[in-house]
Amino acid sequence: MTSQTTKQNTIWTNTPMSWTAIGIAAILLAALFWEGLTELLAVWLDEGRQEYSHGILIPVISLFLAWQMKNLLQSEPYRGSYLGLLVVIAGVVLLLLGELATLYIVVQYAFLITLTGLCWALFGNRGFLWLLVPLIYLSFMIPLPAFLYNNLSGKLQLISSELGVAVIRAFGITVFLAGNVIDLGVYKLQVVEACSGLRYLFPLASFAFLAAYLYKGKMWKRVVLFISSIPITILMNSFRIGIIGVLVEYFGIEQAEGFLHLFEGWVIFMACVAILLAEIWLLNKIGGQKKAFREVFGVDFPEPTPKDADVHARSVPRPFIASTVILIAALIGMNVVTERTQIFPDREGFESFPLGFADWTGQTQTMEQIFVDTLNFTDYKMVSYTSPTDPVGVQFYAAYYKEQRTKGNAAHSPRSCIPGGGWEITKLSRTTVDIPDRTEPLLVNRLQIEKGQDKQLVYYYFKQRDRELTSEYHVKWFLFWDALTKRRTDGALVRFVTTVDPSDPDWANGDKRLSSIVGNVVAALGKHVPD
Numbered sequence: 085m086t087s088q089t090t091k092q093n094t095i096w097t098n099t100p101m102s103w104t105a106i107g108i109a110a111i112l113l114a115a116l117f118w119e120g121l122t123e124l125l126a127v128w129l130d131e132g133r134q135e136y137s138h139g140i141l142i143p144v145i146s147l148f149l150a151w152q153m154k155n156l157l158q159s160e161p162y163r164g165s166y167l168g169l170l171v172v173i174a175g176v177v178l179l180l181l182g183e184l185a186t187l188y189i190v191v192q193y194a195f196l197i198t199l200t201g202l203c204w205a206l207f208g209n210r211g212f213l214w215l216l217v218p219l220i221y222l223s224f225m226i227p228l229p230a231f232l233y234n235n236l237s238g239k240l241q242l243i244s245s246e247l248g249v250a251v252i253r254a255f256g257i258t259v260f261l262a263g264n265v266i267d268l269g270v271y272k273l274q275v276v277e278a279c280s281g282l283r284y285l286f287p288l289a290s291f292a293f294l295a296a297y298l299y300k301g302k303m304w305k306r307v308v309l310f311i312s313s314i315p316i317t318i319l320m321n322s323f324r325i326g327i328i329g330v331l332v333e334y335f336g337i338e339q340a341e342g343f344l345h346l347f348e349g350w351v352i353f354m355a356c357v358a359i360l361l362a363e364i365w366l367l368n369k370i371g372g373q374k375k376a377f378r379e380v381f382g383v384d385f386p387e388p389t390p391k392d393a394d395v396h397a398r399s400v401p402r403p404f405i406a407s408t409v410i411l412i413a414a415l416i417g418m419n420v421v422t423e424r425t426q427i428f429p430d431r432e433g434f435e436s437f438p439l440g441f442a443d444w445t446g447q448t449q450t451m452e453q454i455f456v457d458t459l460n461f462t463d464y465k466m467v468s469y470t471s472p473t474d475p476v477g478v479q480f481y482a483a484y485y486k487e488q489r490t491k492g493n494a495a496h497s498p499r500s501c502i503p504g505g506g507w508e509i510t511k512l513s514r515t516t517v518d519i520p521d522r523t524e525p526l527l528v529n530r531l532q533i534e535k536g537q538d539k540q541l542v543y544y545y546f547k548q549r550d551r552e553l554t555s556e557y558h559v560k561w562f563l564f565w566d567a568l569t570k571r572r573t574d575g576a577l578v579r580f581v582t583t584v585d586p587s588d589p590d591w592a593n594g595d596k597r598l599s600s601i602v603g604n605v606v607a608a609l610g611k612h613v614p615d
Contacts, residue, residue: 096396097397124188156214162399163211166403168403169201169410192226192227196226244318247318248325284353291357292360295381308367428574442471478597482609484613507540511530526603529545531544538583540583546559550615563575576609582597
């Protein structure tokens with residue numbers, strides 16, 4: 085009994101030297117990742133990216149969760165771990181790669197890895213496990229990679245549109261859905277990226293993770309609580325879209341604009357939070373648990389340090405000292421790395437792109453501003469080509485990006501965008517097209533898409549510097565590799581679309597039409613999309 089009391093009253097505190105070592109490591113960490121962290125702050129404060137506005141609260145909450153461990157952390161000396169040193173090295177290597185590739189998201193994840201390694205190198209295995217949840221929680225403050233965000237947003241737009249239309253029809257209103265466009269007859273509502281539900285999903289998922297951590301229930305209940313944030317978000321966002329459609333039908337388009345539209349969003353989010361809290365109450369009733377709500381869900385505060393505690397001084401472990409040396413070396417190396425700037429190759433604008441090939445004559449088309457803003461390209465060209473012998477024609481579209489580092493500044497895959505127009509991709513394959521003055525044919529993606537009785541055939545590929553790629557994942561890899569080795573992230577999406585006769589069973593007329601012009605158009609792209 086006496087030994088237990090002695091152990092409970094033994095605490096470990098920092099000396100001026102250990103505080104100095106921790107302070108130096110913190111300063112080095114901030115200096116190394118300053119640019120990536122300031123970019124992260126800009127994302128949180130960007131009104132156009134409200135799905136990440138909750139990120140500014142995540143570090144504060146994470147610090148609070150770590151502070152809850154005060155009594156446990158005080159009961160241990162700094163034990164250190166060389167595994168933490170290895171994690172710090174991995175984080176620094178990732179940082180250097182991110183700086184070379186000028187990809188902020190890589191730098192931001194490198195920050196989390198390096199911080200995790202420092203904590204491990206300082207506290208040792210046991211202390212690291214105590215801090216694991218606060219460290220994991222920090223991941224909710226970092227944006228998704230652009231290609232994951234775009235794919236997720238596109239799928240959620242379609243799901244929300246379909247469920248929203250179901251809500252509208254439940255009120256006896258006739259409505260037509262084409263992709264993510266809700267047609268009420270007098271008014272058309274487009275479920276744009278901002279209405280995909282991600283503005284609810286990201287903050288709600290972070291709240292659900294926190295709630296699951298604070299909930300003192302069985303692990304399976306915590307997992308259910310966290311995962312449930314996804315269907316709750318989708319259903320409530322769809323309900324919001326449906327209610328907006330109903331209000332627009334009866335009271336006009338003003339119901340989908342301005343302050344009222346924003347206020348509806350806040351109401352729905354708070355309703356999502358209320359549903360999560362109700363779910364905790366319900367989970368507490370399952371399994372014979374009879375504890376009060378405040379006993380199973382609440383915030384614990386650490387006990388005050390005993391006045392009669394036996395105080396011991398902490399020494400700085402060697403793995404942490406070695407980690408600090410690694411940070412110093414990395415900071416010196418960064419002076420060389422940060423001198424690298426992106427290279428933007430010379431190119432001709434698409435305004436000079438030819439409108440005639442053999443007997444094909446083209447007419448330039450323009451894109452609506454809402455799509456220009458969403459796609460965020462540097463330059464684009466959209467031409468409708470027809471010939472005297474083939475009036476059906478082919479639509480050519482190319483979007484050029486001089487850099488593809490951040491969200492939105494990346495070529496959007498047609499596989500993500502086409503369903504938004506109400507088209508169904510019925511077959512995906514690859515085919516080759518002969519290019520004039522080239523020995524090797526061009527490999528392209530081939531999509532058969534249908535909407536009702538309408539049929540279209542799509543060819544597309546990605547032009548990434550000196551490569552022509554069909555895989556979206558290869559595009560992302562070479563984007564990183566070329567940023568690292570060539571200091572370039574430019575590239576383009578090239579797409580061709582033609583209408584196919586509904587009576588054509590094997591789509592042969594579409595393939596023939598595209599093959600007759602694609603090669604000539606691609607051959608003319610060189611000076612507009614440089615190698």
